[in-house]
Amino acid sequence: MEEFNPEWFVNRLHDRSARGLARQISALIQSGTLPVGTRLPSIRDLAFGLGISPATVSIAWTDLRKRGIIAGRGRRGMHVCNMFLSPRPVRRTASLSSENVSLNLTSYTPDPGRLPHLSDAFEALTSIPNLNTYNDETISPALRAICAAHWPYPAEDFMATNGAYSALFDTMQALIPPGSTVAVQDPAPMRILDILDYLSTSILPLQSDTDGILPASLAQALARNPTALYLQPNINAITGQRMSRARLHELAQILRTSPSTWIIEDDAFPWFSGVPAESIGVWLGPRVIHVRSLSKTLGPDLRLGIVSASSMIIREIQAYRSFGPAWTSRLLQTVAARLLENEKTHQTIHGNYRHHQEQRHEMTSALRHNGIDIPTGEGFSFWIPVLNDEAACASLASQNIRVSAGHQCSLLAPSHIRFSISHLSGDFERIATAIQQAARKTASPAEQSDLKPV
CATH class of the missing domain: 1.10.10.10 (Winged helix-like DNA-binding domain superfamily/Winged helix DNA-binding domain)
Incomplete structure (x- = not known):
């Protein structure tokens, strides 16, 4: 060469x-x-x-x-390493491995067999207002009414989008100029970090404990006057831990000192918890953009996310969306509304929640038996501290277990691995033992090569 x-x-x-x-x-x-x-x-x-x-x-x-x-x-x-002709989500692209393993624990999607059945909702469709018209309607009246009745704060306006990540992408494109500084709860979904990289932002990772973002970390970040703050006010989709209401209130008081900072909330697991959803919108409503995903509860192929914000912000996001789809399928919105107004749907969601909580208790117990003591949490994900995430991933891959490297979701120093129980039916003790062994590995194969004399 x-x-x-x-x-x-x-x-x-x-x-x-x-x-x-x-x-x-x-x-x-x-x-x-x-x-x-x-x-x-x-x-x-x-x-x-x-x-x-x-x-x-x-x-x-x-x-x-x-x-x-x-x-x-x-x-x-x-x-x-690549000759890409267009920008792409680097972290997400790297996570889509073709590696052939017998136990893939990197699927953070719901088990299709445990989702509400869509057939009843589709069969019940008789009329859909404005169907097949080019009307840039932000959200259907039926879905708006359902959302307003079950939202964690009295939101001024709503918008339906083509999935939660589409909502977050459109929101950030509309409100965060390239080169801005953005404070981010760490760890965060890899797609969020990819979006912020795409916007050429300077990311300020915020430290967290089991109650959520540390107030001191937020106060320090606000001294740099960030354009926006990204956080997960309920279940953290990476760690499985929940932000407490007391912590949210404390963060809201600190955010009052930085009135120009937008607050972007990401709720990936609505109705999928033992306690009601929360939002900083209770205290700082006009500055909050609250994004709710319906994928984990109703199904990924409905491709629906819901945004709440002030009417002014909704107009700004809608104006940006006019470059693309402009509105979200009224057919899918009507199906989602029918599902959400049906008590049978909520029974299915609650049953799914109980099932995964039983799984989490079993996995947590197996991890503790192997010396890894973490809170039980909620949702699908586990976030495990290790000495070296790449070494831990390689060790588990050698045992036909695939997990995600923590650096894809975190900009802070301590190494972690992430894995999901959403498609797991058992084998908790074997997995926990393998994770315990992997957590002690100190060097990846590439780093071992670097250590060889030249």
Whole structure:
């Protein structure tokens, strides 16, 4: 392979701003001039050759790494790993492994066999207002009424979207300018971090305990005047822990000191708990955008998320959505409304919740038996501290168990792994024993290679 020394780059990189460097390197990669596998010069050597600060090159490299175009660390340096022609969710793409294992614990979706049956709701459809019309209606009247009656705070306005992540993406696109600073409850869903990377934001990860975001961490982040705060006010979809109402109230008081910060709430598990849902909207309603997913409770293929916010914010998000679908299928909205007004649906959801809580108790007991003491929590996910997440994932893969590396969901230092019980029917003790062994691994195969003498 041809050697690309610093002088080669100096002759081709004429815009020497951080953004210009990232754009030009990306073009060289996409054209095939820099093939996949190419080793890049060190930041110091390239900066010296270009006559610019190493910090400028570092910013450009960070942008390219966030986009999944270059990768690397330590003694191996940076190298070209992909030639993407368009942006993509790097963390999510990396998590979609084709690795063949007998026990895949990375599915954070509900068990299809335990979801409410859709047939009754579809058969009951007789008339759907505005069906097949090009009317940019934010939400159907029937679904609006259901949401307003079961919402955690008195919201001013509602919008139906094509799934919760679509709602979060549209909200962030509409309200968060590129380059903004955003405070994020850590850990967070990988898709949220991917969206914020796509928007070129500066992410401020907030530390949490079992009650939720630490007030001191939020206060410190607000000193940097973030454009928005992202949090999960109920069940944390990554850890399975719940934010307490007392903690939410404490956070609301701190947020009063930063009136320009939008508050984006993500509730992935509505009705899927033993206690009512909460929201900072109780105290700071006009600044709150509350996103509720219906996928975990009614089914992913309904593709429905619900947004509540002030009418002004709903208009802003709707204006952005006009670039794309503009409105969400009234057919699917009507089916969701029929399901949610049916007591049988809620009985099914509650039965599903009890089933998963029994699973969580069994898994928690097995983990404690192996020396891993964590709260029982709710939802599908478990978040386990380990010495090295990549080493732990490799160890479990060698035993035909696939889990997710924690760094895909967290920007803070301690290593974790994440796994799901949503499709698990047993074998808790064997899995817990394997996790306990994996948690003690200290080096991944790549890091072991780095340690070999050159």
